[in-house]
Amino acid sequence: MPVRTRFAPSPTGPLHLGHILAAQIAYSLAHKSLGGVFLLRHEDIDGSRVRPEFYHRIEQDLQWLGLDWHGTPLRQTTRSSAYAAALDCLRQRSLVYPCFCTRREIQQEWARMSTAPQGPQSPIYPGTCKNLAARDVQTKLAAGMPYAWRLDSQLAHEITGPLTFDDLRLGNFTVDPALLGDVVLARKDIGSAYHLAVVIDDDFQQITHVTRGEDLLTSTHVHRLLQALLDLPAPRYLHHHLMHDASGKRLAKSNGSLSIASFRESGLTPTQIIALTAPSHLDCI
DSSP states (O other): OOOEEEEOOOTTSOOBHHHHHHHHHHHHHHHTSTTOEEEEEEOOOOTTTOOTHHHHHHHHHHHHTTOOOSSSOEEGGGOHHHHHHHHHHHHHTTOEEEEOOOHHHHHHHHHHSSSOOBOSSSBOOOOTTTTOOHHHHHHHHHTTOOOEEEEOHHHHHHHHOSOEEEETTTEEEEOOTTSSOSOEEEETTTSOOHHHHHHHHHHHTTOSEEEEEGGGHHHHHHHHHHHHHTTOOOOEEEEEOOOBOTTSOBOOTTOGGGBHHHHHHTTOOHHHHHHHHHHHHTTTO
16 A cells, blocks of 8 residues: 555644654655655644634645645544544443543642652643542533543553554554553543544544654554554554754744744745755654
8 A cells, every 4th residue: 555644733823844844754755655645634623722824824835845745635623523423432332431620620639649640741640530420420411511531541451452553763662551541532622632533534544654753652652542442554653853943942833933934034945944854854764
């Protein structure tokens, strides 16, 4: 099967060099394969952060840089029924549970614990709502309390058994279901969250190789669990280096001076901008 990759930015701000590194790696990997396909996906499920003008700006920047994609860009906001069906499948198997905790309540629970369960960057959800009695759940639902659906990672692992995933740069990994704990798969206000949506969309677009920054390596443990639970094929992965500014901080959309538009306005050519990412991406593909 030909290589199929995707670049999946969120239309919440301008593209910067870190985005172009990610797009260039996905584009190059696809075009190294006979019949390879490079796709564009707008990850726009969080409408509170999306700014409509950035759909066009993202596409304009990519086209100006020569990173053309195949077909019509996919928007996650058109895929709500697919996410709902996947969530319903998990719900029927009791693999998810409603969580009514606010962010503040979770932080307060961490403070009360002598040793909070720790993830790679921060404490993970302590499981406050995991064992709520059915009567209590129904009372909270009837009262209209907002909630999120969390994956029961322990039960998921018991069902799937040991899993692995392969990274073209970093090698083979054994899935650790406890790494991120019981992550949120959907929220009442938006119907889905990143972990569920990305797995469903990668399957829908028949992505064979998922390329993304190494900051998302831990998320892949969750994604392999979901792929196994939903009987979806597992793509190969490439988690690449991240780009940093002069102070060593990872590039962010909030730093507008590093946007592709600002480089273009300063007179840099597409070739010169692509070259700024070359030392970082050539060792990945």
